[in-house]
Amino acid sequence: MATESTMTEARPEGKKLRANVKPAPYRIPQAPPMGWSPTGSKRREWVSRGMVGTIMFLQAVLTLRLRNSPSVGEVHTLTDYRSTPFIQGNESIYPTIVDALGITGARFFSLLCMLACTAMVYSWSRRLFNERVGLAAAFAFAVIAPTLVVGALATVDAFGLALLALATWLTIESRQGPAWPVFLAAPVAALAVVVNYSALYYLPVVTLLALLVSVRVVAPVMAAARTAPLVLVTIGMAAFTASVTSNQKMPESEDIGTLAEGTFHWLGLITGLALAGAGFYVKRARMGEVPRGYDEEPPGIGWRIMLGVILCLPPILAPVFLTLTPSVAPLWKPPLAYSALFTATMAGVGLVRIVGRHFRFPQWGIMAAVALLSIGMAQSSYEYTLWPNASRLAEVLATQVQPTGKYLASDPETINYYLKDKTKPTQWTPTSAGDPTKALKKMTFDLVVLERPFLSKADEALEAELRDSGTYRILNTVPFRLGWTRGTHEIWIANDVPVK
Amino acid sequence: MSRRLTGALCALAMIFSLAACGDPALNKKERQQAELPDITLPKVDLRPLLSPKVGGQDREYLGVSYEGSPQEGLEKRNALGEKSGKQPNLVKYFQEWGGDFDIKGAKAIHDAGALPFVDTEPLQEDLDEIIAGKWDYMIRAYAGQVRDSGIPIAYSFGHEFNGWWYRWGYCSKSKGLTGKTGDAIGIACRGDSLKNTPKQYADAWKHVHDEFEKVGATNVIWVWSPNAAKAPDQPALKEFYPGDGYVDWIGVSGYMRFGGKQADATPIDDILLGPGGTFHDLTKELNGFAPTKPILIAETGSDAVKRKPADIKTLFATVLKNHNFIGFVWFDVKKTEDAGNTVNYLINTSPAATAAWNKYAAFQKMGGDPRDLRYDAKAAANGN
Numbered sequence: 089m090a091t092e093s094t095m096t097e098a099r100p101e102g103k104k105l106r107a108n109v110k111p112a113p114y115r116i117p118q119a120p121p122m123g124w125s126p127t128g129s130k131r132r133e134w135v136s137r138g139m140v141g142t143i144m145f146l147q148a149v150l151t152l153r154l155r156n157s158p159s160v161g162e163v164h165t166l167t168d169y170r171s172t173p174f175i176q177g178n179e180s181i182y183p184t185i186v187d188a189l190g191i192t193g194a195r196f197f198s199l200l201c202m203l204a205c206t207a208m209v210y211s212w213s214r215r216l217f218n219e220r221v222g223l224a225a226a227f228a229f230a231v232i233a234p235t236l237v238v239g240a241l242a243t244v245d246a247f248g249l250a251l252l253a254l255a256t257w258l259t260i261e262s263r264q265g266p267a268w269p270v271f272l273a274a275p276v277a278a279l280a281v282v283v284n285y286s287a288l289y290y291l292p293v294v295t296l297l298a299l300l301v302s303v304r305v306v307a308p309v310m311a312a313a314r315t316a317p318l319v320l321v322t323i324g325m326a327a328f329t330a331s332v333t334s335n336q337k338m339p340e341s342e343d344i345g346t347l348a349e350g351t352f353h354w355l356g357l358i359t360g361l362a363l364a365g366a367g368f369y370v371k372r373a374r375m376g377e378v379p380r381g382y383d384e385e386p387p388g389i390g391w392r393i394m395l396g397v398i399l400c401l402p403p404i405l406a407p408v409f410l411t412l413t414p415s416v417a418p419l420w421k422p423p424l425a426y427s428a429l430f431t432a433t434m435a436g437v438g439l440v441r442i443v444g445r446h447f448r449f450p451q452w453g454i455m456a457a458v459a460l461l462s463i464g465m466a467q468s469s470y471e472y473t474l475w476p477n478a479s480r481l482a483e484v485l486a487t488q489v490q491p492t493g494k495y496l497a498s499d500p501e502t503i504n505y506y507l508k509d510k511t512k513p514t515q516w517t518p519t520s521a522g523d524p525t526k527a528l529k530k531m532t533f534d535l536v537v538l539e540r541p542f543l544s545k546a547d548e549a550l551e552a553e554l555r556d557s558g559t560y561r562i563l564n565t566v567p568f569r570l571g572w573t574r575g576t577h578e579i580w581i582a583n584d585v586p587v588k
Numbered sequence: 589m590s591r592r593l594t595g596a597l598c599a600l601a602m603i604f605s606l607a608a609c610g611d612p613a614l615n616k617k618e619r620q621q622a623e624l625p626d627i628t629l630p631k632v633d634l635r636p637l638l639s640p641k642v643g644g645q646d647r648e649y650l651g652v653s654y655e656g657s658p659q660e661g662l663e664k665r666n667a668l669g670e671k672s673g674k675q676p677n678l679v680k681y682f683q684e685w686g687g688d689f690d691i692k693g694a695k696a697i698h699d700a701g702a703l704p705f706v707d708t709e710p711l712q713e714d715l716d717e718i719i720a721g722k723w724d725y726m727i728r729a730y731a732g733q734v735r736d737s738g739i740p741i742a743y744s745f746g747h748e749f750n751g752w753w754y755r756w757g758y759c760s761k762s763k764g765l766t767g768k769t770g771d772a773i774g775i776a777c778r779g780d781s782l783k784n785t786p787k788q789y790a791d792a793w794k795h796v797h798d799e800f801e802k803v804g805a806t807n808v809i810w811v812w813s814p815n816a817a818k819a820p821d822q823p824a825l826k827e828f829y830p831g832d833g834y835v836d837w838i839g840v841s842g843y844m845r846f847g848g849k850q851a852d853a854t855p856i857d858d859i860l861l862g863p864g865g866t867f868h869d870l871t872k873e874l875n876g877f878a879p880t881k882p883i884l885i886a887e888t889g890s891d892a893v894k895r896k897p898a899d900i901k902t903l904f905a906t907v908l909k910n911h912n913f914i915g916f917v918w919f920d921v922k923k924t925e926d927a928g929n930t931v932n933y934l935i936n937t938s939p940a941a942t943a944a945w946n947k948y949a950a951f952q953k954m955g956g957d958p959r960d961l962r963y964d965a966k967a968a969a970n971g972n
Contacts (some may be wrong), residue, residue, distance in 0.1 A: 233613075353611035359863045360604020367597040438601060450596075457604070472611030484629060558832025558880065561638070564629055564806050572618035576802065583635065 103268055126378040127217070136219045140210045144203045146583050151199050151239040155474040157479045158191045161419060162242045163505045166191070169513075177244040177284040182465065186242055191505075194242035201250035202239035205429060206230045207423075208253040212260040213433040216301075216395070225436025228361065232462050233354055233467035234425035240472060245422055249283025251276055253429055259318070262371035264300040267314050268300050274317035281325040286423050288329050289409040291322040295432055296398045304387060317349055341414050347407040354424050354467060355403040355431070362403075362431045365438025366396030366463035377445045399434040402427035418474045453524060476539060476568040481577045484564050488535055488581065490517075496524055496535035497500075499545055519546055525553045528560070536560060536580040541568065552582050627732070630807035638836055639811060639882060640914055644964035648907045649915025650955035651678030651705065653887060655923070656695030662700060664920065668935065671876035674940075674949040677958055678916045679742045680705035680886070682811045683747065686713060686968045689733035698739040701957035705742035705811070705886075705917065710756050714780050715788040719795050727799040735805035740958070744886070747795050747813035748841055749789045752776040753926070756792075758784055760819030760826075786827035791885055793830040813886050815827060816842030816870045824876040825870075838874055839886025839912070842866040843933070844899040859899055860885075860906045885916035888931030896937060897944035904948035914955075928934070 096099045110295060165186045186194040208227045214222030229235055238245045255277035262270035279295055280287040295318040304310035323440030339546045341347070370393050387395075406427040413423055443453035476499075485503065489495065489511050495505050500516035517524065519538070527533060528550065536554060538547055561583040565576040604708045608614055640647035654661035669675030679697045679870070683690070694704040697909050713723050735743060746756040752774035754853060759777035761769070771778050788947040793812070812835040814825055827871060845857045845865055866888070874883070885907070890899035907913040922932040936942045949955065 268771070277846040291714070310952075315817040317863070344594055349610075353772050354608075356604050356607020360607065362599045363604070367593070367600070371593055439779075441596065442601065456601070459605055463611075463614070467608070467611060467613040470619075480629065484631075487631070555833030556831060557834075560833075561634070562801060562806050562958050563633070565801050565804050566629060567624055567804060572612065572615060572622040574622055574624070578801075580637070582640065 092212040104390055105487070113175050122377060123373055136210075136214070136223060139223050140207060142532045143210075143223070143230050144185060145227050147203060147206055147235065147239070148199060150204070150231065150468070151236050154236065154240040154468060156472050156475065158242070158502065159419060159475040159504060160499065160502060161423045161503055162186075163264060164206065165194070165244070166241060168508075169501055169505055173212070175244060176286060177248065178282045181283050182244045182247055185247070188330060191242045195240055198241060198243070198246035199239045201246035202235055202425075204250050205235070205253040205425075209429065209432050213256050213323060215260050215263055217437060219437040220440050221433070223436070224439040225434075227457060228358055228439065228460055229432035230365065231464040232358055232428055233464045233471060234422055234428050236426045236464060236468035237419075237471050240468075241419075241422060241566055243282040243422070245286070245425065248287045251280035251283055252287045252290055252294070252426065253404050255280060256297065256429070257293055259298040260301055262298070262314065263305060264290050265305055270314045273355075274296065276322045277318060281329060285329045285333060286409070286413050286426060288322075288325050289405075290402065290426050291318070291325060291428070293398055295319055295322055300391060300394055300398070304391070312551075322518050331496045341366055341411050342420055344407055344411055347410045347420070350421055350425060351403065351406045351410070351427075354421055355406065355427060357456075357463060358428060358431055358435045359400065359403045361438035361442075361456060362400050362434035363438070363459075365434045365441055365446070366400050367438070369434070369437050369440040375441065375445045396434065399430050402430045419471070421471060436460065454582055464493045473569045474571055476570055476575060476576075476577065478568075480503045480508055480568075481537070481566045481579075484566055484579060485535070485537070486510060488579070490512040490534070491515075493534040494532055494549075495532040495535045496527075496539070498539045498543075501536075503537065519550055520544065525549055528553050528557065531559055531582050534576075534582050535563075538578045538580070539563075540578055541573075541578050542575055551578075559583060599717065599858040603707050607765070616690075622665065625799035628738065628802060629804055630735055631736050632738070633808040633963070634809060634836075636738055636963035637740055639745045639960055639963075640958075640961060641882075643962075644745075645961055646953055647915075647956055647961065648674045648913075648954050649678045649703070649884060649917075650674065650949055651680060651884075651915060651917035652676040652705075652918045653707075653921070655682065655734075656922055657681065657698055658690050658704065658706075665702065665884070666700065668920065671827070671936075672946045672949055674946075674955055674956060676703060676949075677701060677955040678705055678915065678917060680707055680742075682707045682709060682710075684708070685710040686723060686730070687729050687953065689737065691733055692735055693736045694741055703740065703742055703809075705744070705960045707744045707747050707813070707886075709754070709834040710746055712755075715756060715784055715792045715819060716733060718792040719788065721795070724799055727796055730805050731800040731803040731805040731864070734776050734800070735803055737808065740809065742809040742837070742839075742884075744811040744813045745793055745934060746789065747902045749813075749817035750786075750822060751815045751817050752819070752827060754780050756785060758789070758823065759780070760822045786823045789828050790830040794834055797830070797834045800891045806956050811837045811839035811886060812885065813839035814870065814874075816840060816866050818869055825873050829877060830880065832878060835878070835881060837886075838872075838878060838881045839882045839917075840867055841869055841885075842870070842893075843888055843919075843931075844903070846891040858906075859902050861900060861910070866955050880914075880954065882914040883912050884914055885917050887917055888923075891932075892932040892934070892937035892941075896943065897940040900935075900941060900944040901948060904954065908951070908953060 115540055154584045165175060165183055167183050179455050185197060189197055194320035204228050206229055210222040210226035255273040257577065258269040258273035258276060273294065278289055295315055298318050301310055302314040337431065370389065373392060410420060410423065439453055439456055442456060443450055482503065485507060489507060491511065493515060495516050496519060498519050499518055500518050504513045506518055538551055543551060559582065560580040563579045563581045565578050566574050567574060635643065636715045640649065644788055652665050652880065654664050656683045661679050664678050665676050679702045683706055695712050697704040717723060748754060750762050751757045753776065754785055755775050757776035759773065759782055775781060778783060797810060812829065814828065861868055861871060888903065903916055907915055918935060919933050922936055924930045936946050
């Protein structure tokens, strides 16, 4: 309500009103140059934090909706079930956590790590830009497939990502002046690489970010000095990783074409938004909602180009990094979360700029957000079915296996994990070992499990033998999904010669 | 310039927004097809039922068969059981292939302490159509109902396939047996049925079997049912056989006649397996390619002749004495055959026949609730 004083203030002084015009009972107050404060306030901070909390809640719900039994890679992380494959990182740190928590607990730990990543993406994007960009970046990161899948898997990726995100956050925290965060970032970054070797490829990004943010607050020489520990860590960890992995027998990664195509499918949208955001940002540091002088001086074009390049490059180089990152087939896509971690910030800028100043084109932002969310949901659901769900299979097997039985299976390790209380790993023989058809003829195995239609040539020969011999009979066929393909676990039991 | 740049950047974002288009994850049609139905897997271990004579068990199936619905059959079986003092533990009924599986009827039979045995007849479908997958939707629906029933059943597809009297049968130019030629020989010698080959029958069987497995209907005992009739130009039975992996029981079908004279009143020593007996040639042939498969006499009977009590005795003796025979199914029906003659296979056609049935059915090894069968793998491994 306008007060008397404001009414008076708003009335033009010295101007006589015409006799036949009565003064209006109110006066329009003078508009201030800005309707809102560009600087932060306690209330705005808490509103933003509440929104980040909502985004993280959404991320948790989207992650927890992914349901499947442990994948081969997850089972191998457990010390008791590790055979020839390997952990893409130190063999004591993360596996100790998984051994202690179990696979379900470790999956929850992964979710916490990924939620922490989202919070840090928000935090550093807010520091580099503003709250709006922070929220958009956190949303873009929280709903895409790599984030959701990594958060639902008990693998080293989530822990490595959280440590790398912490190193990045510390680096950008140093933007405010003190040097200790950027120095602390160095050991954290080193730990990230020790936990997961994939983090190594992203240390140059953290190092360059350290240099960029330092340059803004201190002299170039001092900035170089601040960055030096991260440079040393990057070189040191490269040497460390090379020495550790040189003797490891690693599975072959997918071909570069497949990797590039998959990366494009998974990160194409967020990268597109990031490239658009970088373009807008390079063109103009601010959207122009605020008259000049209300906030600090924006960085120069050179700095902006560098930041745009640093944050947009990871997804473009991701296929190259992936060729160097062996994975347990077919789950090679989740490590793309590393690239997304950095690109999300620039995608946040893109989203905010597409919406425009004063939310002029919210429809574009809503469309992009819905696309990110729906594609992320669909891709993560699909990815999470790329290994057969063995829980129903285990239920059926549990009624059949005996402590002294001998069993043959396409994938005995996962079954072993499920039946750990009922059978010993030595009771299970993989179908890939030797030529089990001879053993079948002698009825050495009491039970055989085959995965149809994903049979190797050896498995096909086995199935033909099982079918032709008539000495084994199907007990159950347990259906499962592998992507969009339906398969069945065939459980064959020895059908002792019925007629003698 | 500024507007052009803005437009270009927005266009760039839009182009990248199409990045996920080729991703198989977004293929809605395939996603719908891959959705797993919410099914309950049958928790049925068929081993005790498959081999009631091994694994520490020593039982024979005492089966009866009727025309009409499973419920009607069950009522007749119950009535027979009450009169004779021993309830048959297998009830066979006939059903047109492709309809619904009568879950209620089959469960009623199971709950009454008998194994439901459904003999399905593809009265309208050609074998080549079945092989080509034309009727897969029908097979899957039926198999899904079988799976959902959660009870063990015996199942036969197109019984007496080697005969010339069914649409799915094989046309043997059997002048010597029927005295007829051309269309008049039997239904298998008419129309599309003339295309039927033994291999087609075996392939159709495999196809139906595989579809059942895909759906998870593994609670099925597969009964391959040849008829004892043998025409001079009939192909070898082996050619109709889908393989040991597709068959659980061989369900032989044949009536106790001798030399084609069913009205013969003279008792015969071994009317089933003896020289010239109903299954003499058939079992010899079966022994050549499926020597380890249990044999169930899936359909038999004896007309209302003086010899009938002796036939009943022979039937019981055959399954009790021969280890590879696991029981029989008596076709307890009076009917008029295609030729116009009436045959009376009812058990109780005379007091002597009834007495013979009651006497031998009372044997401890005959019948017994299949749900009480317990299979001991160790005993089976030790040859018991």
